[in-house]
Structure formats: structure tokens, C-alpha cells
Amino acid sequence: IxxxxxxxxxxxxxxxxxxxxxxxxxxxxxxxxxxxxxxxxxxxxxxxxxxxxxxxxxxxxxxxxxxxxxxxxxxxxxxxxxxxxxxxxxxxxxxxxLVAGARAAVEHLIGHGHTRIALAMGTNTGNYYDGREEGWLQALAGAGLPEGPIVRTPFTREGGYAAGKRLLAGAERPTAIFATSDLQAVGILRALHEAGLSVPKDMALASFDGSAEAEYSWPPLTTVRxxxxxxxxxxxxxxxxxxxxxxxxxxxxxxxxxxxxxxxxx
Incomplete structure (x- = not known):
């Protein structure tokens, strides 16, 4: 096959x-x-x-x-x-x-007390609406929270790195980020470490996929498997x-x- x-x-x-x-x-x-x-x-x-x-x-x-x-x-x-x-x-x-998985991750971040949660959204061919974005929105709405900042980059380490730098440079820095792939989260970790931030003390992070990279990054990633x-x-x-x-x-x-x-x- x-x-x-x-x-x-x-x-x-x-x-x-x-x-x-x-x-x-x-x-x-x-x-x-x-x-x-x-x-x-x-x-x-x-x-x-x-x-x-x-x-x-x-x-x-x-x-x-x-x-x-x-x-x-x-x-x-x-x-x-x-x-x-x-x-x-x-x-x-x-x-x-995708919707339920993303919602669970964002609700978990909300449970840690975060009220400004950003979305690192992966881009797809055709720019179709992705269920992970809907799950993020549902979790925030369910908790009565405003939408956090959204950065759209490729589902790659490089995309995550760019997303992390852009979120850190924004006027209102989030306290947590939900990344729509583990690879993006790995890139975000690099951006956060380079900025001298501690994860999760200064910035919490959760991702999506459940790959081996999530388990062996530092710190290990909370992820939707x-x-x-x-x-x-x-x-x-x-x-x-x-x-x-x-x-x-x-x-x-x-x-x-x-x-x-x-x-x-x-």
C-alpha cells in the first residue's frame, strides 16, 4: 500500500x-x-x-x-x-x-490561573479554519476570558520560534501560550529561553500532537496526544x-x- x-x-x-x-x-x-x-x-x-x-x-x-x-x-x-x-x-x-483536544489544553492552562492565553496557530494550505483554534476560543469563552493574541506561522520549529518572538514583542505579553503542534512549541521554548524567561514560571506552554519531542524537550511539554x-x-x-x-x-x-x-x- x-x-x-x-x-x-x-x-x-x-x-x-x-x-x-x-x-x-x-x-x-x-x-x-x-x-x-x-x-x-x-x-x-x-x-x-x-x-x-x-x-x-x-x-x-x-x-x-x-x-x-x-x-x-x-x-x-x-x-x-x-x-x-x-x-x-x-x-x-x-x-x-481537534476542538475537544485543544479545549482541554487551554482549560488546563486556565486552571493554573492564566487569563491571557495566546494561540500559536499553524498555517495550512488553503487557509481552512482549524478546529484547534475553535477549541481555544471555546475554552476562553467558557471561562469568560477575552481572546488572547494570535500568531499564525507554519507547523515547524522555525514557525514556533518566530511565533514566540512575536508574542514576546507584543504590547501585552501573554502569560501562557497554546501551540497547535509540538514542533511549534519547541521553537517557542527556544525563543523564551533566549529572552531569559523561565518555563513555566514566567510563561506556561501547552501544545498538540504527543510526539517524542514533547516528552524530551526541557521542560517536558504538556501536550494533547x-x-x-x-x-x-x-x-x-x-x-x-x-x-x-x-x-x-x-x-x-x-x-x-x-x-x-x-x-x-x-
């Missing part, structure tokens, strides 16, 4: 790809991995190339929040969308509840397992908050 992901140098996508490979191997299938590099045209080209090599099916972690069905129908092989939060009519899709193994199993099952040929389903998995030290917990 083929797998198309945006970037296998991203620890979360590496984790996801490894989980897909294991789930496929258990069923006697090999995996062909390709990167789209966050580019829509390359993503579509990779799907076509995999189909031309007569793979039994393709799992796509699309760079688009709402990819067009025609792009995959023309491939003439079964396609399952992975790490996909929105329903895609006609296709099996597997994702995580995506269930990569369960998501990969569901995608492989829909493609080549007992779910193959069934009516397409959209499966959403809950994410869970992993509390570490960056939020202020001991």
Missing part, C-alpha cells in the same frame, strides 16, 4: 507512518512511503504515481483540510484519508477531535482489512491531555 504524508521529518508524521507500516505488515502488506512536502500538486502526483505502480490502495494525510474527491477518484485505487478532521463524502476518513496507533489501524483496516468495500465512514478519535511540566504542574 502507498502512504502520502506532508513531511516525514516531522516527528508526529514519522510516528504515524511507522504505525501504518506496522498495521499493514500485520496483514501481509508492504508500505511505500512518499512525502508531499506540504504541496498540493506533489500530493496529487504522488497518489497518481503510486496508483501507476499498482499498489493495492493509498492512505493520504492530505495537506488540504478539504481535499477534492475528484483528485482521488481519478487514481482508480482505493483511497483512505488519515489525520483528517472533516468528513469527506465518498471516502473513508480517520481523524482526531493524538492516538497515532489507533488512527493508523483504523485507516489500514478501512483500506485492506475488514472495512474494505464497506460504506465509507468518517471515524473521529478522542485525543488525551498528557500533563507534564511546561504548564506549571510539578
Amino acid at each position: 502507498g502512504l502520502v504524508i506532508p513531511d516525514n521529518s516531522n516527528p508526529f508524521f514519522s510516528l504515524l507512518a511507522h504505525a501504518v507500516e506496522e498495521a499493514a505488515a500485520e496483514r501481509g502488506y508492504a508500505l511505500v512511503l512518499t512525502n508531499s512536502d506540504g504541496n498540493v500538486a506533489k500530493e496529487r502526483r504522488n497518489v497518481r504515481n503510486l496508483a501507476a505502480r499498482q499498489v493495492d490502495g493509498v492512505i493520504v494525510s492530505s495537506v488540504l483540510m478539504e481535499p477534492g474527491a475528484a483528485d482521488f477518484e481519478s487514481a482508480e485505487v482505493p483511497v483512505v484519508l488519515l489525520n483528517h478532521s472533516a468528513e469527506a463524502p465518498g471516502f473513508n476518513s480517520v481523524g482526531v477531535d 493524538q492516538p497515532a496507533k489507533a488512527m493508523a489501524e483504523a485507516a489500514v483496516n478501512a483500506l485492506i482489512g475488514t472495512g474494505r468495500g464497506n460504506t465509507p465512514e468518517h471515524l473521529i478519535f478522542p485525543a488525551d491531555l498528557q500533563v507534564r511540566q511546561s504548564c506549571g504542574c510539578p
